[in-house]
Amino acid sequence: MEQRGRRPARISGDDRHDAILSTAERLLDGRSLDDIPIEELASGAGISRSNFYFYFASKDDVLLALLDRVITEVQHRVAALPRDLGHEPQAAWRRSIGVFVDVFSAHRAVSVAAIGARGRSPEIEALWSRSMQTWVDFSREAIAAEQARGAAPSGISAGDLAVSLNLMNERVLVAALAGETLAVTPDAVLDVLAGIWLRAIYA
């Protein structure tokens, strides 16, 4: 997602780009993106407000880049997971869910901000739902396989289960990370989610 037309040696351009990103991630800790004027992102990165637009088209564009990093990390770790559940399905499910909990927890501010920005930014919405789609597909196939081999009952379709459980994960995790009043405590999240998944899938 980079268009590099900048042959010349000066590297500082990329530095600035990254400086904006890290400034954003830092400021995002404690404030919502709406409350952060572009001026502040720029000055935090040591450049002027006008020059900000040389690197990003908007604040949401910055958040998009930030989210992209996080999602890439998740995808890598998900891809490294075995496609079938092995002989210890319960532990395998737990490990899968653990990937999300781990990565999103490690980027708390970005995750929370990105979910909040879904409503106003089509790009963020698109990136997010594209990723969700792959995770849902992954889950659906695994559930279907368990149902096919008779290990799981088929009262609820694998597709509906996969969608609902993934949406639950999203919401429960964000609530915990955002410190909402109604949330599971962060260190219990994995246990609770994994527990519900197993019960919902194997009944």
Next chain:
Amino acid sequence: MEQRGRRPARISGDDRHDAILSTAERLLDGRSLDDIPIEELASGAGISRSNFYFYFASKDDVLLALLDRVITEVQHRVAALPRDLGHEPQAAWRRSIGVFVDVFSAHRAVSVAAIGARGRSPEIEALWSRSMQTWVDFSREAIAAEQARGAAPSGISAGDLAVSLNLMNERVLVAALAGETLAVTPDAVLDVLAGIWLRAIYA
């Protein structure tokens, strides 16, 4: 509601108030609140933009009023539910969930907009989480009772289960109502949610 006739000096005021509300609900069908300028709410209600502020402090204030109506309706119907599950617990759970699905589906646009506005409006956030709290309390106690009488296993705490399942309902329902690409079809929502609740609670 009373005070019909010629007595009250301020008939038109209340009319305007309501006109704004219904204009908002109408416009909300298809557009997000951000995309609706106050000017349009005002003109839809037959008044000038400035005069809008005589009735509401902001757009979010309108949405708050709208949401309040919906939540009041839910609370009434929830309150009418028997506090214990009777001799047909499964049907009782399904009925409870059905209340939410029914009411929020009947006010699709408002529900979706309100959830989206939680991020920026503390009042909406407060109203919503206050309501969520009562539903979570309701569920938690019912689950705890089932666990106490040995009908449900206690591997996951009643509190965590109640929070997670309610958050799942919120997310899955909104996804369906908003027509997100990743969603359960609206008429399957109740079956799927009830199915997962029962499995998660009774394992």
Next chain:
DNA sequence: CGAGAGACTGGACACGGTGTTGATTAATTT
């Protein structure tokens, strides 16, 4: 070394939306 190319700045500006003020009109009470 000095010229040319980016990178970068600061300031001006148009725009769109929000929220406020104060004067004004209309309805009602006394």
Next chain:
DNA sequence: AAATTAATCAACACCGTGTCCAGTCTCTCG
């Protein structure tokens, strides 16, 4: 008919975004 109060609107001040551009700094290469 005077006083009161509700309702209304036009005009204004404000804020953040995004655009533009003329000018400056600094690196690199011929």
